[in-house]
Amino acid sequence: MANIAQLEDMVTQVRRDIIRQVHKVNSGHPGGSLGCAEFFVALYQEVMDRKEGFDMNGEGEDLFFLSNGHISPVFYSVLARSGYFPVEELNTFRLLNSRLQGHPTTHEGLPGIRMASGSLGQGISVSIGAAATKKLNNDNHLVYTLCGDGELQEGQNWEAIMYAAANNVDNLIVSIDLNGQQIDGSTDAVLGMGSIRAKFEAFGWDVLDVKEGNNMTAVIDGLNAAKAKTGNGKPICVLLHTVMGNGIDFMMHTHAWHGKAPNDEQLAEGLSQNPETLGDY
């Protein structure tokens, strides 16, 4: 088990990376990215079994697919901080000719990305396919996915959720970023989904909650508990209760920062709340 304080230091640095990327090009999605910083750091630094380097097929290692691709700033930061590409490249986020496109893509050959995402609702299907191939290849590694909660309004998810349960896809852990916000407002106000837990359970998934999705120890414990449940005939759903904009006080508990960049003063304020730990890029 890694030192929690070290992982939390990385989270602080990742928050800096997120708002600096978005500020530089005055575009991107900081809110959801900040809410998932602990999840990404836990996954890449502690939970997943990863090989050195990157190859598309990812045999003999765990795989991760980001379904809600708009939170690319956190994904890019954690990939860079985990050694997939130089952290300096975060400087190119959303710029012309960059590998760090607005939404993640395989098209520019960025190491760490195995599937384009951005148009919502496709990640669980892709993950089920990758999980099926792992079984065919007798590869006992796991497939992890992250989806937004608002994203569950897309119908394709429920095709995939139905399939995974009916076909015992038990090498798959889908986490839902339950921050209760989407572009137009709260998920309840935009299109209430009722109990997401009850829905997954009714479809036949094994569901567990991480009530403190911005607490590193709680996230690691939750993901390890999910891991322990794999291989038992059911797909696993982790309901990750997070706070959008977490770690920057004026961005928290609102959908306002879903897809808005901070100005110079807001950037300075955000950075002052998250002192440099691993070194800025």
Next chain:
Amino acid sequence: MKTYTNTGNKDTRSGFGAGLEELGKKNENVVALCADLTGSLKMDAFKANHPERFFQVGIAEANMIGMAAGMTIGGKIPFTGTFANFSTGRVYDQIRQSVAYSGKNVKICASHAGITLGEDGATHQILEDIGLMKMLPGMTVINTCDYNQTKAATLAIADHDGPVYLRFGRPKVANFTPENGEFKIGKAVELTEGNDVTIIATGHLVWEALEAAKTLNEAGISAEVINIHTIKPLDANAIIASAKKTRSVVTAEEHNYMGGLGESVARVLSENAPTPIEMVATQDTFGESGTPAQLMEKYGLNAEAIVKAAKKVVARK
């Protein structure tokens, strides 16, 4: 004039099924997914002989395309099977993002394409799919003409690294290309040599084009029939060479004239060898219920329509 013999009517979808079954034996990386149309797509043999590599996804085409894209990660070669309508328009965004943009080695195999699906009517008869698929960067688009060619194409696309749309149909039609013939993606096949008009046909219209060439020959018009099984990438050189020789072109396809083979040919010729063209295709319309033969006649997609178009375009020279 070179003539071709129909060795017995067969459906192109059975050619796909036979090719897929052969692939199952030959290539352990080939997997198949089907959205509740196993019998219609003739995937039963693959399912029976390779059950661990067959994935029944239910009536959930979006999930099928996403799964197929994911299955390529780790080296599988997924073949998806459903009707052309549900293989394209219904799942366009899934194909666009998860397959085409992501550069995944998925083979989208689409039966019941075009109006010859017949009695089910317009909800199921897609006449826009070639256009939809050829617009996607990196997508190879193939429309085969008979059983033998569909089987050969099915085998060939497994060896091609990249996304492919393979379009075939429901009715039993003439089977006239060589058994176990070679299938070269992107290579036009010249079926008859002629001097007066070039007929560039794809899919079920290829046999109709050969029938039309016979009629035209009797009327003293020598037709060069080219089978374009690969609409993208298009064999521009073959088209340009023939058009320069005959100086008039008819295109023939079971598809809307907008977005289909005809427009691709028109682009190539307007850029390289401007030539009068007549397009045998549906005229920006939906289909309707009827037998395949009735529909081909009503919508002007048979040999008779090709003869008429050829005479018209020859007169325009």
